[in-house]
Amino acid sequence: MSRKKKIVIGITGASGTIYAIDLLKKLHAHPEVETHVVVSNWAKQNLKLEANLSLEDLYAFCDYHYPINDLGAAIASGSFLVDAMVITPASMKTVAAIAMGYSDNLIARAADVALKEQRKMILVPRESPLSTIHLENLTKLSRMGVQVIPPIPAFYNHPETIQDLVNHQSMKIMDALGIANDTGGRWKGAEA
Template sequence: MKKIVIGISGASGSIYGIDLLKKLKQYKDVETHLVMNKWAMENIKLETPYDPQNIIEMADFYYDNNNLGASISSGSFQVDAMVIAPASMKTVAGISIGFDADLIMRAAGVMIKENKQLILVPRETPLSAIHLENLTKLAKLGVHIIPPIPSFYDKPKTIQDIIDHQSMKILDSLGIQNNIETRWEN
């Protein structure tokens, strides 16, 4: 059983985390552990047709972002990977300096200290030098940075096509076989 933590922070683009969670639900050998912050829940209501409770019900386990004693806050709780989609620049900054202000940041810090896979889907533009320094610092530590940049070689026709491509890239990085989206062939 592969255990994956999904963090949804307060940046615009909560649909990326939601779509990933929905796609992971299709894999019987994947267990999902979800944590969302307050602003993620607000963005879900603003940007999607979902209610935060709908998203919580998609996960196998859910943790309150203020509960720094949750199992995912400890290195002794075995998980395989964590994805933060979207990752706000506040969350990225907190992770990059080891500031465990909430459970999302703490769980990400645990992934780094335990040498486990951490994937960030940063959602901000333009990126300032501070943002780039924080992301570079994390990339040098082995964190996978997968910004939601659409491809056009697959000729997307809908927003869902663009979201699917992003989920495919994340699943690929997690080592999960998938045929969600058209791949480059020449």
């Protein structure tokens, strides 16, 4: 019997909690995936503001969840084997903390562990416009092997709803995680 694919999901206070919610729902539907989730304090506020969702409702889609300040959690150690980490949405504060190695909370610490252990890490930055500082931090992390997948909508698949746009983003993240899916309307080639 093979072990489940363990994925750490960090949800920060940037706008766009809909991306995290959708990704968690889709990963929850894959029995071979185990999620370990950390929600920042501002992300808890955004769950209410943007999605009218309680923390308990969100946790229904998680296998494990940890308090933001629990630096003794399993995911804070490199000896706890995980396959990948996704931070969605990723605030610029969190991006800066990771880029500088400032592990003042569990999301930043788990990201620090992913970097030092050279594990897959995906950032879904949610900010616009991006300042030079933001771009430099993202570039620094990209050079360290972090995959940056901003939520930029595609229109070749003719989205009709916000959910169509969100599905496409979840598809891109799941593709990067190596999880089979077809939720976002893939490009099939130009028709003549």
